[in-house]
Amino acid sequence: MNDLHISAAVRYVGADDTTIDLFESQYPVPNGVSYNAYVILDEKAAVLDTVDRRAAAEWLDRVAEQLAGRKPDYLVLHHLEPDHAGSVGAFLEKYPEAVLVGNAKTFAMLPKYYRYDAARTITVKEGDTLALGSHVLTFVMAPMVHWPEVMVSYESSEKILFSADGFGTFGALSKGRPWIEEAARYYFNIVGKYGAQVQALLKKAAGLDIRTICPLHGPVLREDLGYYIGKYDQWSRYEPEEPDAVLVAYASIHGNTAQAAGKMVDILGAKGCPKVVPVDLCRADQAVAVENAFLCGKMVLLCPTYDGGLFPAMDHFLAHLRDKTYRSRKVCLIENGSWAPAAAKVMRSYLEAMKDITICGDVHTIQGAIKDCDTTAMEQLAEALLS
């Protein structure tokens, strides 16, 4: 049996994508991404989700190989985002007799992408079951994890949770990377806005005896499931993994603000900060900056004034944090401006609109290159942040 298969009856039929440039047209995925899909073979045969249309042909071949001449009775649609439902049309062309299984929101949305025979659908709701023989799927609604129509399903005979985007991670399976390597960047940037909805799903899942988690991206999780569930619980409660760690996020036009950021990193280290994470917002993957903002309990922002406001990279970063509902953190602000400094005012306005953000110490204004007076002010800011 292929290593990726879950059991004799539950087969992996997903596809790796190692040539995509940007996942969702915004996230670099140097190790690619997997679009997971599964087949359950019992008295009835069910296909669980499709794949991005980039991998449709490969996926259809894999499904046919596992079906070994059988026709699929059902296509279960846990999530309609095109990285998973992008091959529904190709599937229906090949298997027009198959019955589509989704919830009311699935079938409100599906016609926006595909034509299909509404008579060949089953609409399920919370707690409904689909019996395939000895395998039975029970459906659990998971709205906004991470689209409104998302549902997960629990297969009771083998105790498998098909968790949709939940517990996913970046990285093609063929790359063999550990789940944790990209799980936080994936979580905070894709699902992070919906912490309350993830909490609601975790509460439902707590009532299930789960032995295996089959997500739609990344490795199938079979052991130490408490570790993965614990990560999702902490992340979705917006608790920092490292409360005393400081993210130093900076944008710099000509290098002076970058120099100030470097000085701040040194000062924080000298004052005993256990971990300082510098991120150049103009050059780093913004998704890494967002991930680290959530993992660290504290943050220093440094930005020059530009066109009467923020330099664009900082503006983008703060807009991402606002959209991902960044909250409950301590932050220091440093602006740069050799004439009409205005960056701090805009940074403050972003932060004041967020929940439970404490701005520590006095906002400091650097005028051009850093001088002794700036170092003194940064020492005071570091003390305020670390206290």
Ligand code: FEO
């Ligand atoms: Fe992997 Fe929300 O799609």
